[in-house]
Amino acid sequence: MDLSHVGRAFRARRANPNGSPHVLSVIALALAVAVPLVAQAPQGGTEKGVLGPVNALGQEVRRPPAPTGPPPRLPDGTIDLGDGIWVGGGPVNDIAQGLKKGETLPLLPSARAIMAERAKRPTDDPHLWCMPMGVPRSTPYPFRFVQNYTHKKPTHMFILHEGNIHSYRQIFMDGRKHPPELDPTWFGHSIGWFEKDTLVIDTVGYNDKFWFDRQGTPHTERLHTVERWTRINMGTLVNEVTIDDPGAFSRPFTVTFNARLSPPGDEIMENICQENNQFGVAGGHENPFAR
Numbered sequence: 001m002d003l004s005h006v007g008r009a010f011r012a013r014r015a016n017p018n019g020s021p022h023v024l025s026v027i028a029l030a031l032a033v034a035v036p037l038v039a040q041a042p043q044g045g046t047e048k049g050v051l052g053p054v055n056a057l058g059q060e061v062r063r064p065p066a067p068t069g070p071p072p073r074l075p076d077g078t079i080d081l082g083d084g085i086w087v088g089g090g091p092v093n094d095i096a097q098g099l100k101k102g103e104t105l106p107l108l109p110s111a112r113a114i115m116a117e118r119a120k121r122p123t124d125d126p127h128l129w130c131m132p133m134g135v136p137r138s139t140p141y142p143f144r145f146v147q148n149y150t151h152k153k154p155t156h157m158f159i160l161h162e163g164n165i166h167s168y169r170q171i172f173m174d175g176r177k178h179p180p181e182l183d184p185t186w187f188g189h190s191i192g193w194f195e196k197d198t199l200v201i202d203t204v205g206y207n208d209k210f211w212f213d214r215q216g217t218p219h220t221e222r223l224h225t226v227e228r229w230t231r232i233n234m235g236t237l238v239n240e241v242t243i244d245d246p247g248a249f250s251r252p253f254t255v256t257f258n259a260r261l262s263p264p265g266d267e268i269m270e271n272i273c274q275e276n277n278q279f280g281v282a283g284g285h286e287n288p289f290a291r
Contacts, residue, residue, distance in 0.1 A: 063263065064263055066234075066235025066236060066260050066261050067233070067234040067235040067261065068233050068234060068235060068236075069233065069234040070233065070234060071197075071231040071232075071233060072234070074150050074151070075150065075151050076151065076152060076153070078153075078194060079194075079197040080231075081145040081199060081231060081237070082144060082145040082146055082147060084144075084261050084262060084264070085142040085143070085144055085262040085266045085267065085268065086142060086144065086259040086261060086262065087140065087141075087142050087143075087259060087260050088138060088258055088259040088260050089136075089138050089143075089237060089239040089257050089258065089259030090135075090136040090137050090138030090239060090241075091136065091138065091212060091213045091255070091257065092137070092138060092139060092140065092213065092214065093213060093214050093215070094213050094214070094215050094217075095136075095137075095213045095215075095255055096215075096217075097255075098241070098255025098256050099253070099254075099255055103253070105217065105253065106249045106250040106251050107217075107249060108247075108248055108249060110248070111248040114216070114218040115215065115216045115217060115218065118211070118215075118216030118218075119215075119216060122214070122216070125211050125214060126210055126211060127139075127210070127211065130273040131186065131210065132167050132186035133161075133163070133167075133210060134186055134206065134210030134211075134212070135187060135188065135203060135206075135227070135241075136212075136227060136239065136241040136255070136257070137210065137211070137212055137213060138257070138259075139161075139163040140163075141161065141162040141163030141271065142162050142266065143159055143160060143161045144159070144160045144268055145157065145158070145159055146158045146159075146160060153173070154173045155172070155173055155174040156170065156171065156172060156173060156174070157170075157171040157192055159171070160268060162268045162269060162271050163271065163273075167187075169187045169190060170187075170190065171190040171192040171201050172190065173192050175193075176191060177191065178191060178202075178204050178205070179205075182204065182205030183205070184205060184206060184208070184221050185205060185206070186206070186207060186209065186210055187203070187206075188203040188204055188205040188206040188225075189203065189204055189205040190202065190203040195228075197230060198228050198229065198230045199227075199228070199229040199230075200226065200227070200228055200229075201225075201226070201229070202225075202226050203224070203225045203227070204223075204224050206219070206221060206223045206225075207221060208220050208221050208223075218248055219243075219245045219247070220247030220248050221247070222245050222246055222247040223244070223245040223247075223248075224243075224245065225241055225244075226241070226242045226244075227239055227240070228240040228241070228242075234261065235260060235261040236258055236259070236260065236261070237258070237259040237260075237261070238256065238257075238258055239257050239259060240254060241254065241255050241256070241257075242254045
């Protein structure tokens with residue numbers, strides 16, 4: 001992870017203190033990303049096979065390569081997703097990065113217009129103001145799967161996120177259906193089941209507030225996602241997501257992202273981000289969610 005842009009932002013601000021206030025936003029966001037990653041890094045890491053250094057604010061972090069052996073299983077034979085911390089598995093900068101080569105997002109004209117407006121005010125991104133990131137957006141922060149049983153079929157699965165408001169997702173695994181009427185929420189209503197070694201999560205009932213990525217890719221309350229989480233080996237978890245939203249896209253499409261298992265000893269850290277926080281205020285940005 002190259003954070004050389006942080007140094008450039010600091011130098012630009014120092015050279016031109018009356019310049020664009022967005023520089024402070026870049027610095028603040030980069031710091032928020034870098035510090036937890038550095039804090040969770042193991043000491044040492046100079047042995048053969050270790051990944052190259054990750055420069056974060058002058059600190060050097062070395063991470064071992066992800067293990068490639070067979071994934072672990074629970075006593076009943078089900079694939080175990082909860083034996084470690086994962087990073088990745090969704091878009092951060094651009095959801096289109098998860099498309100197959102040559103594909104483009106099937107955006108409706110109305111959705112393109114929304115993106116054009118959001119591009120003028122990138123600091124309006126709800127995620128920068130401590131709002132949940134939605135699905136399938138991810139962050140550089142880690143997450144963990146937790147289920148309520150390990151010796152029989154679970155009734156609930158949870159995904160715990162370190163990033164932003166220390167949020168979580170609840171997935172009902174007990175065979176229930178989606179309610180006929182739902183109050184729109186940031187993470188929607190999720191039901192799940194296993195298909196062989198793949199965890200399938202079907203979600204509806206989203207609000208239209210979160211952005212899919214930093215590009216401002218929009219959606220509506222008609223959004224329906226189906227995630228397929230497959231642990232292909234010990235250290236790699238593939239998330240294939242089908243997105244269906246006739247209010248923003250001309251057809252359903254699928255994006256794929258990989259998550260990487262963190263080294264043993266990494267844990268989710270306390271990370272407090274509170275609604276109506278002061279992000280961007282020093283740079284003159286008004287909180288769009290405080291109106």
